[in-house]
């Protein structure tokens with residue numbers, strides 16, 4: 230009775246680990262959370278205040294399917310502040326990047342088509358392609374190319390069924406950005422095949438290093454960009470994001486958005502306008518600095534225990550850590566850490582298959598005290614397992 234898609238989707242190991250964590254917490258034990266891909270900070274006060282005002286003022290009805298024009302204009306201004314010219318007509322407000330992925334899959338893919346994406350990458354991507362009868366073709370990437378595909382890899386993976394490629398920059402789970410030149414070359418190639426390049430920029434602004442571009446739109450045009458209020462703006466539960474599309478896609482996307490979603494969340498859109506205020510921006514930027522400090526603290530702690538972080542990330546809030554020297558699989562490592570030491574870490578096989586057994590993802594969406602406690606517990610685990618010292 231139920232669809233193949235719904236019955237075939239593999240649950241994430243991290244969800245099962247989390248369930249175990251909940252049990253420990255209800256038994257009064259403290260669990261250290263390195264698995265959550267969501268900022269731990271409370272929503273910035275100006276955003277909360279704007280939401281209250283919007284609800285009190287009755288802004289709780291449907292908006293236009295593409296979102297409120299004021300918000301689309303504000304996002305266009307945001308791009309202008311990054312020296313990128315896009316018009317409000319190219320910007321669609323969505324229900325998170327997840328809503329954006331649903332819309333872009335429906336816009337760009339037909340049944341039987343193939344969407345290329347790196348392995349490892351954000352695990353839900355595959356489901357958006359499958360939802361419209363398309364499939365995913367994985368390009369295995371590793372530390373030698375900073376976990377981003379090269380032009381040659383894209384060319385080799387491209388078949389007559391390929392309709393596009395989905396990249397993320399900074400990426401989840403590795404936090405790396407695709408190099409400017411590689412991005413430009415891949416776009417040219419994809420364009421020559423009459424395919425679509427989708428760039429997931431949900432971690433835009435959550436960057437550690439001096440990056441050479443803030444949005445791929447500064448490098449190349451005619452691409453499809455996904456973004457969200459979830460990460461830099463710290464609004465995960467508000468379910469709001471946006472896509473930027475070439476102007477000629479706007480008419481088709483409007484019809485899809487009308488039919489699939491009617492409109493994005495109205496109070497959240499009002500709140501999101503305040504997310505761009507000077508006061509809120511100062512908060513987001515300070516939090517990004519806190520993430521940078523945490524990244525350094527966690528990396529130093531893990532390295533002191535002998536872990537290798539092959540590539541220090543450019544952004545997002547993850548470290549993709551090699552555990553192969555321990556002689557156990559990533560799944561085994563994560564389960565034992567949770568069961569025996571109440572430390573939650575995400576195993577590599579939640580992000581794909583390539584080298585998945587040797588990597589785990591640590592999220593530093595937790596405070597310095599928890600990071601230190603987590604490192605202490607992992608040190609105890611390694612000693613108890615006879616793997617160190």
Ligand SMILES: Cc1ncc(COP(=O)(O)O)c(C=O)c1O
Pocket residue numbers: 266324325326327328351397400401429431456457458459465469470
């Ligand atoms: C790379 C990437 N894309 C998309 C999403 C979806 O995010 P949201 O729907 O909250 O905007 C996530 C969430 O973690 C992500 O990591």
